Amino acid sequence: MKAITWHGKHDVRCDTVDDPEILNPRDAIVRVTSTAICGSDLHLYDGFIPSMKAGDILGHEFMGEVVEVGAASTLKKGQRVVVPFTIACGSCYHCGKHQFSACENGNPADNQDIGREGYGYPMSGLFGYSHMTGGYDGGQAEYVRVPFSDVGPLVIPDDSIEDDKVLFLSDILPTGWMGAENAQIEPGDTVAVWGCGPVGLFAVQSAFLMGAERVIAIDHFPHRLELAKKFGAEVINFEESKVYEALWDMTAGIGPDASIDCVGLEAHGAFADNVIDQIKVSTFMGTDRAHAIRQVILATRKGGRVSMPAVYGGFVDKFPLGALMEKGLTLKTGQTHVQHYLKPLYTAIAEGKIDSTFLISHRMALEDGPTGYRKFHDEQNTYTKIVLKPGMQRSPLAA
């Protein structure tokens, strides 16, 4: 089959590799019909993620058709499914609490050592996101082996709902939603959202649905700010305005009741010894982005809530711990517990409460994936979201 593979910094290829097979009873094989490039895939593209190996298949946002099932899978051949990026067993203590991204069994036993060393306890497995989170093949491919297919994938019963509408249930929609939920929004709140990438834009929509009176969105790409405006947000372009001063004035000296950091830092998964150099590089390269969470903590009102769906991996220097404590802020964060949100968010899409397709700017053939990575990385203003479609006619321009 064809698959988008990682070979090093800014070296992503479309390779022909062996097809996947059923290995465990709860597995299913999915033929991918749509798969997106995520902002967090750019951290892999930029070479910031340790424990990547040449040839790893990328992609953690995908959906498709079930073509094969293991003996214990509850899926049926021919069903359309959206697959959560978190690989969770559904039966351990954490899954029982719906903390699916903390699943104790989704990550293979040997791979869990890395997370234990880095974070104290290993996290769940993830599709296409380094060997620390399991070394699983990703979804930017023609076929994927999906473990725990009886508890993860959501079956899309309605064939009239096209892929593009439900694809983002796999990651960024639940991630934006959980980001807003963690901000514990109360009716009448003013909510500030840092970063208007896909997650930030879904957080803007979610915050309004949860009762926010005002949402103030912060970014520097004019097109992305326009999208935020479309959903009713007021915007701050940090290249034109001073963010803290703007928020102070816009809230008449109170500050946002809740803030959501959808920016993050290019320093995931940094864990002691073997990646210490990478940590140094990452923290240096990521200075501007660490600036976001520092600014969030400074700007949020006293007794306010800070939600951090943004991905951080290692250590952050000059973290304003004093402001966090003195103002009595609440900080909530975590990788998304995707399985918990699939059904309610599917319903919200089907009922038209959430616009889930507005951010797609480009659709490409799977083979054009390497071009897609380059464009998404270099031209963020226009390339807001790329969906790869296996089987689609290649663009002569992208070749």
Added chain:
Amino acid sequence: MTDATQDQHAPPNSDDAPVTASKVAKPVRALVAEAVTINCPAQELYAFWRETANLARVMENIQSIVTIDDKRSRWTVKAPAGREVSWESVITHDMPGREITWQSAEGADIANSGRIEFVEAGARGTVVRATIAYDPPGGAIGQFIAKLFQREPRIQARRELRRFKQIMETGEIATSARNRRIAQEQAGD
């Protein structure tokens, strides 16, 4: 060879931390202790472990575990140059649903003993605690075995208990291999 359960070195610590976390205790024999919490009743976990042949699915480097009788089993581990190392293991103490203690028989290539305990932990399931003690062996094959057991014995024990947990909680052992060929390559690492 004494039983692992009698080989706990009284920790000089004044706190409640287990001896394995001690900064000051100095064990005279190689000792590995590791625990895991499994979301299953103790009796089920005990039953899996009591069927000794099951352990080949969970443990690393095992070529085969053959049951001889209710108490005894023969363990075979692959060694370099097509050789293999083997010993007989005897269950010395058996408390159904609670604890199993074992010891290698006379003449083992690597003399070892151990204990596995199952303690009910309410809504969390069962705490499973494994303690393994062994005498560092001599000779060339002993060196290989020493490497096998001692390179990262705690990491190895931890991985084995994770696999045990995966089987009991999910019915399978998680793998990120794409297909059987890759799975076999990984197993051969």
